[in-house]
Amino acid sequence: MVNQAESILKSSALSITSSRKKILDVFLSASTALAHQDIEKLADQYDRVTIYRTLQTFLDRGIIHTIPTTDNTIKYALCSDDCISSGHHHDNHVHFLCDQCGRTLCLDDVMIPAITLPNGYSMKEINMVVNGICKLCRA
Amino acid sequence: MVNQAESILKSSALSITSSRKKILDVFLSASTALAHQDIEKLADQYDRVTIYRTLQTFLDRGIIHTIPTTDNTIKYALCSDDCISSGHHHDNHVHFLCDQCGRTLCLDDVMIPAITLPNGYSMKEINMVVNGICKLCRA
DNA sequence: AGTATTTTGCAACAAAGTTGCATTCTACAG
DNA sequence: CTGTAGAATGCAACTTTGTTGCAAAATACT
Structure with missing residues (x-):
């Protein structure tokens, strides 16, 4: 099996260098946004x-x-597959920022609800960030 | 009529200084977040x-x-009256960030919809920010 | 007006982010 | 496999952003 970091770099037409691989590995093994x-x-x-x-x-x-x-x-986080593959970037899940441990989590299962903007406004990107206490800190 | 900046300071039990008045005036005369x-x-x-x-x-x-x-x-923005008066701060409207002119606007009429977090998470604050092109830039 | 307390400005510092350039590395052609 | 053009990296210097301690000045109140 080919290294996952390398295949990400290849599919983005980026040259493969040790720093890029290392930084990608950091993201791949991180459970939170960094x-x-x-x-x-x-x-x-x-x-x-x-x-x-x-x-x-x-x-x-x-x-x-x-x-x-x-x-x-x-904070930076890896894009999920569908977010990369869709060509135009869209990141439609909610992010959670724990006030206690400081970690930022992608709540992949919680979709951002649709909203209606006033006339004249056009939407390109939408972000929803919730602050609070995460699962692990409450346990 | 009393100066608006002074009355805000008084109702927050802050001493009235020229810098505080000036900074409040800047906010009061700004149409966007700063x-x-x-x-x-x-x-x-x-x-x-x-x-x-x-x-x-x-x-x-x-x-x-x-x-x-x-x-x-x-970016900083003045709280609306009900946001101040409610004791516990809550800022429940959507913010709009124009990619063209760079201005940040409070969309006071667009409420943040409710979402359901996964089990174990508690919510303290929620923010919703939309990027796009604003009314004035499209006109 | 006099005074306790708060606020301000200065200086020094720490942290975060940027830029130019010489060196090193990668991809690729031959 | 080697040579080379172009890309990426590391270093140094710098700018911007944010913080802290302290003396001077301003505010609120008697």
């Missing part, structure tokens, strides 16, 4: 600048997406 | 630190609220 800082720690053999540039590349190709948070940190 | 940077420019006679501290004070008192955005900037 801040830049998390990635820096988990891939600390690479330069800060490289991580910035790699994340930007992945964003451009739609390999990852950002999740807006109330605490002024951007 | 980033820290915007406020710095519009109230440039005051120190950066004062603006940070004043915004924090206003947040603590529920005079303003933050809007998470996908571009890693925090």
Whole structure:
């Protein structure tokens, strides 16, 4: 079996480098969305600048997406398959930000409900972020 | 008629200072949510630190609220009357971020629909942000 | 007006993000 | 398999953003 990170890079027509593979592996083995800082720690053999540039590349190709948070940190998460394959990026599930452990989770089963915008507005992307206490912290 | 900024400060039991009045005036005359940077420019006679501290004070008192955005900037907006008066802060309308002019608008008429979280999760706050093109940019 | 308390501005610092450029690596042709 | 063009990386320097301590100034209240 081919390395999963490599096949993602190949299907995005990106050259295969060790930093890209490492950063993808970090995402693949993470259960939550990651801040830049998390990635820096988990891939600390690479330069800060490289991580910035790699994340930007992945964003451009739609390999990852950002999740807006109330605490002024951007979190990054891998796009799910259908989100990548649909050509035009859409990320239609709710994100959950735990106030206790700080983790950001994709609630893949909770769809964002449709809303009606006032006349004259057009929608390109929609984000729904819930703050609260997650399953693990309550247990 | 008493100055609107002063009456807001009085009802929040804050002392009346020129910087607080100025920053409130900036919000009152703005039609959109503002980033820290915007406020710095519009109230440039005051120190950066004062603006940070004043915004924090206003947040603590529920005079303003933050809007998470996908571009890693925090935007601030005045709370509407019912959002202030309800004691416990809740900001239940949708926010709109225009990709063209960059403005962030409160869509006061569009309520955030209710969602059901998976078992074990508790909700404290919910945010819904729509990206797209606003009324003015389409016109 | 006088004074306790709060707020402000300054300076210094810490953290986050960006840019230019020389070096290294990857993909690919031959 | 080797050479090479183009892409990616690391480093250094820098800008921007946010924080903290403290002395000076302003506010609220007697």
